Amino acid sequence: MDKPVTGLGDADLDDLCARWPGATRSIKWEVDLVWSVANKMFVVYCTLGPDRGRLSFKVDSDRFLELTAQPGMAPAHYMARAFWVSVTEPERYARDELAGFVRRSYELVRANLPKKTQAALGE
Numbered sequence: 001m002d003k004p005v006t007g008l009g010d011a012d013l014d015d016l017c018a019r020w021p022g023a024t025r026s027i028k029w030e031v032d033l034v035w036s037v038a039n040k041m042f043v044v045y046c047t048l049g050p051d052r053g054r055l056s057f058k059v060d061s062d063r064f065l066e067l068t069a070q071p072g073m074a075p076a077h078y079m080a081r082a083f084w085v086s087v088t089e090p091e092r093y094a095r096d097e098l099a100g101f102v103r104r105s106y107e108l109v110r111a112n113l114p115k116k117t118q119a120a121l122g123e
Helices: 010-017 061-068 095-111 115-121
Strands: 023-028 032-037 040-046 055-058 073-075 084-087
Touching: 010 023, 010 032, 010 040, 010 095, 032 095, 040 095, 055 095, 061 073, 061 084, 084 095, 095 115
Parallel strands: none
Antiparallel strands: 023 032, 032 040, 040 055, 055 084, 073 084
């Protein structure tokens, strides 16, 4: 049986997020690849330095404690109060699982946008 593909790189993130309505890519703080919807971040990926590969995203509030108790996950710096998690060891997790977390983050952030903005984004 093949071992599942683990981790999620910047190219994987670009392929994934570029398909979603209203998703835009930017670089913030010189080293972080950020995907946003209507200027609201839903995933941050560190591209350089000792934290290279770290992935941070919003999670459902009722899953925050469960996820941050997992090995290789921690509350995201500065964003934990908004239920953001950092995956500090992405190689521990299957690519599909991480992609699912990123998709859910997009959905959560999009759902909090004004209804008019959501409607303008379409499906």
